[in-house]
Amino acid sequence: MSKAPLSLNEYDRPALDMPGKTNQLLLHSCCAPCAGEIMLAIQASGIEQTVFFYNPNIHPVEEYELRKDENKRFCDKLKLPFIDADYDKDNWFERVKGLENEPERGKRCTVCFDMRFERTALYASEYGFPVISSTLGISRWKNMEQINDSGVRAASRYPDISYWTFNWRKQGGSQRMIELAKQEAFYQQEYCGCVYSLRDTNRHRMANGRPRVKRLVTFYGNKKDDEDVELIALSS
Numbered sequence: 001m002s003k004a005p006l007s008l009n010e011y012d013r014p015a016l017d018m019p020g021k022t023n024q025l026l027l028h029s030c031c032a033p034c035a036g037e038i039m040l041a042i043q044a045s046g047i048e049q050t051v052f053f054y055n056p057n058i059h060p061v062e063e064y065e066l067r068k069d070e071n072k073r074f075c076d077k078l079k080l081p082f083i084d085a086d087y088d089k090d091n092w093f094e095r096v097k098g099l100e101n102e103p104e105r106g107k108r109c110t111v112c113f114d115m116r117f118e119r120t121a122l123y124a125s126e127y128g129f130p131v132i133s134s135t136l137g138i139s140r141w142k143n144m145e146q147i148n149d150s151g152v153r154a155a156s157r158y159p160d161i162s163y164w165t166f167n168w169r170k171q172g173g174s175q176r177m178i179e180l181a182k183q184e185a186f187y188q189q190e191y192c193g194c195v196y197s198l199r200d201t202n203r204h205r206m207a208n209g210r211p212r213v214k215r216l217v218t219f220y221g222n223k224k225d226d227e228d229v230e231l232i233a234l235s236s
């Protein structure tokens with residue numbers, strides 16, 4: 001089948017079936033590149049979404065602010081509510097203590113997802129959102145099962161909240177994510193987010209004769225396609 005029908009400007013978006021007979025979604029978002037395609041898909045389905053930015057894992061604060069601002073910029077464009085939650089990084093460091101040398105997708109990431117989704121579920125319970133979900137799973141670099149497990153675990157703390165385990169990568173979602181990132185010239189982060197992922201990405205690059213991570217300077221649309229694919233896969 002030709003790729004064109006799944007591309008951003010050609011895709012005939014189907015109506016998404018959110019669980020729980022509700023039209024209200026609290027969407028945890030990690031960054032603009034991952035969130036953009038998902039936000040469009042949800043909006044096209046007529047689901048009322050509120051974007052919840054809670055990512056105290058992102059280091060350092062300038063990186064956090066830029067990723068947040070980029071996400072808010074696209075929310076404003078789509079006229080969607082954007083919740084700017086705490087940057088309580090001290091709590092994040094406390095929770096991952098002892099897991100500093102875990103590899104990506106390991107135990108530290110489970111704790112990181114748990115913390116972010118627990119806060120999302122708490123906000124949902126306080127403000128009456130019956131369903132939560134996250135943009136983290138669209139990245140092929142992530143373990144979707146690990147993310148869904150954390151999301152379901154966080155939602156299960158509340159009897160009236162469920163976690164929507166939709167696979168956003170399917171039906172060309174990964175392709176449209178990159179197309180949209182280029183179209184909107186989103187900031188292009190080069191590591192997952194925490195100080196340990198920055199360290200490990202730099203170690204990997206240096207071991208392979210590549211330059212260290214550049215922060216705060218690269219936006220989609222000014223690199224070759226193969227580099228785009230690799231970098232967006234690192235986003236979180």
Ligand code: SF4
Binds near residue numbers: 110197
């Ligand atoms: S690598 Fe990414 S998901 Fe894992 S702990 Fe660091 S920021 Fe969180």
